[in-house]
Amino acid sequence: MSQEPCVPPGAVHDVSANDETESDLMKRRQFIRNVSAGAAGLAVSPLPFVQKANAQPTHPNVLFILLEDAPNWFGCLGGHPDTMTPNIDELANRGCLFTNAHCASPICNPSRTALLTGQYPNTTGVFYNDDDWREIIPNVVSMPRYFLDHDYFTVRSGKVYHGNFDEREVWNQYIDAKATHNLPGEEPYLPGHPWNGLNYLLEGDGDATGTQFFNWGATDAPEAIMTDFRRVRNLNEMLQDGMREPFLMFYGTHKAHFPAIAPRRVMERFNIAEVTLPPVNPTDLDDLPPSAFNFIEPWHHEDVVNGKQWHKAVAAYLATIHYMDEMVGRLLNQFDHSPHANNTIVVLVADHGFHLGEKMHWRKATLWNESSSVIMTVLAPGVTTPGSVCHQPVNMLDLYPTLVDLCNLPANPANEGQSLRPLLENPASVREEPSIMTLEAGNHAVITEQWHYIHYANGDRELYDRNVDPQQWDNLATNPDYEPIMQQLRDWIPDDWIPPTDAIAPRAR
Ligand SMILES: [Ca+2]
Numbered sequence: 021m022s023q024e025p026c027v028p029p030g031a032v033h034d035v036s037a038n039d040e041t042e043s044d045l046m047k048r049r050q051f052i053r054n055v056s057a058g059a060a061g062l063a064v065s066p067l068p069f070v071q072k073a074n075a076q077p078t079h080p081n082v083l084f085i086l087l088e089d090a091p092n093w094f095g096c097l098g099g100h101p102d103t104m105t106p107n108i109d110e111l112a113n114r115g116c117l118f119t120n121a122h123c124a125s126p127i128c129n130p131s132r133t134a135l136l137t138g139q140y141p142n143t144t145g146v147f148y149n150d151d152d153w154r155e156i157i158p159n160v161v162s163m164p165r166y167f168l169d170h171d172y173f174t175v176r177s178g179k180v181y182h183g184n185f186d187e188r189e190v191w192n193q194y195i196d197a198k199a200t201h202n203l204p205g206e207e208p209y210l211p212g213h214p215w216n217g218l219n220y221l222l223e224g225d226g227d228a229t230g231t232q233f234f235n236w237g238a239t240d241a242p243e244a245i246m247t248d249f250r251r252v253r254n255l256n257e258m259l260q261d262g263m264r265e266p267f268l269m270f271y272g273t274h275k276a277h278f279p280a281i282a283p284r285r286v287m288e289r290f291n292i293a294e295v296t297l298p299p300v301n302p303t304d305l306d307d308l309p310p311s312a313f314n315f316i317e318p319w320h321h322e323d324v325v326n327g328k329q330w331h332k333a334v335a336a337y338l339a340t341i342h343y344m345d346e347m348v349g350r351l352l353n354q355f356d357h358s359p360h361a362n363n364t365i366v367v368l369v370a371d372h373g374f375h376l377g378e379k380m381h382w383r384k385a386t387l388w389n390e391s392s393s394v395i396m397t398v399l400a401p402g403v404t405t406p407g408s409v410c411h412q413p414v415n416m417l418d419l420y421p422t423l424v425d426l427c428n429l430p431a432n433p434a435n436e437g438q439s440l441r442p443l444l445e446n447p448a449s450v451r452e453e454p455s456i457m458t459l460e461a462g463n464h465a466v467i468t469e470q471w472h473y474i475h476y477a478n479g480d481r482e483l484y485d486r487n488v489d490p491q492q493w494d495n496l497a498t499n500p501d502y503e504p505i506m507q508q509l510r511d512w513i514p515d516d517w518i519p520p521t522d523a524i525a526p527r528a529r
């Protein structure tokens with residue numbers, strides 16, 4: 021879990037407590053509003069030695085692979101030691117892998133809304149899973165709509181938007197996510213009798229099926245009915261027939277979401293008894309401020325451990341990730357044999373991270389690295405160099421303006437992220453701005469190369485040094501020596517993103 025990526029880090033950059041100037045401070049405080057006005061950009065020139073594998077097409081196609089609920093258990097990220105993700109590792113090695121990428125919010129709907137609108141949760145007002153972004157921000161132009169409006173052929177299969185908050189009309193070819201989701205027998209639910217013996221009805225998971233979500237095991241269902249198998253088959257048939265160019269194709273995976281159920285042949289590749297458990301410090305929660313406990317459910321972890329389910333759950337999640345990787349590999353193999361292989365940008369990112377016991381927590385919706393950190397890799401013909409790795413803090417908000425930039429479309433001034441092109445061209449270049457993630461209203465994480473700063477709505481704080489404490493066990497926020505650096509990091513958060521003390525109460529996720 022704590023292994024370093026296999027490629028040496030690039031230029032080290034941190035927010036130092038020294039050398040602060042008034043102009044620096046003002047610059048940071050203006051950052052969010054500047055990008056909101058579309059004024060920000062990185063002035064980093066590509067290095068002349070960067071080798072271009074292919075000529076850069078004028079309007080390249082885009083293949084966008086959006087993973088569901090994925091911890092950073094990927095070989096290319098030095099993730100879980102038992103993980104098997106050869107296809108995604110190979111894709112990462114063909115382009116630029118970002119090792120310090122974060123979601124905009126560690127919950128499905130606000131994360132996907134931020135990705136698809138290119139705007140922060142505080143701008144859209146979409147913080148929760150039941151916020152219908154189409155009603156809240158009806159005039160915002162989503163990424164697929166923007167590409168459609170600029171004469172791209174838009175295709176999608178699988179989960180792109182959260183729940184029912186879909187945009188049917190922006191897709192030239194649309195494969196209904198619901199219609200391809202969970203055919204009978206795929207995930208053999210046993211209402212009231214979850215396989216793991218943990219009879220949980222998780223908040224937000226509905227009624228009759230609630231106990232089935234916090235579940236794991238193997239299925240003997242024919243693979244032809246597995247959701248991801250069918251979604252990839254549909255896309256592969258389109259690729260085989262040839263697509264109208266330029267196109268924007270989305271594949272949203274069903275895995276690795278709970279319930280962690282994979283075909284038996286996949287599950288059997290993982291030895292349950294010997295699987296490596298995530299590292300957990302038994303006293304880890306002792307130094308957390310009260311607000312942290314609004315977002316965690318340590319009793320779930322106790323029940324998993326006491327029920328002797330931890331090994332099984334970890335092995336099952338590794339299996340679902342492995343199966344997800346297989347399906348991505350099937351799609352990429354077809355894509356590589358298509359006429360589009362050399363003029364298509366491939367992006368792969370997860371909607372947010374995932375806890376499997378770290379900090380005694382399960383699932384997501386925390387401000388720590390397990391929830392914030394996502395795999396992100398970009399292969400851009402003529403722009404990225406095979407095998408390149410970037411350690412700068414980036415956010416999935418950056419992908420909308422990045423794709424607009426790489427596809428030579430006019431910039432969308434409503435985008436608040438920044439184009440990653442300078443980092444794709446030169447991964448060692450420095451990005452001054454941190455990556456900011458927001459959990460519900462008023463709770464934020466500010467992440468730089470070195471620091472992970474957490475600011476809760478009531479003013480509670482946490483600070484971790486990413487360089488020496490990758491597990492985030494040692495909360496430095498109570499040490500006055502770190503007050504200057506915390507103030508600097510806090511200054512990246514616009515004042516109006518932080519509500520009056522105790523104004524915000526947690527809501528169902
Ligand atoms: Ca999700």
Ligand SMILES: [Ca+2]
Binds near residue numbers: 307308
């Ligand atoms: Ca701790």
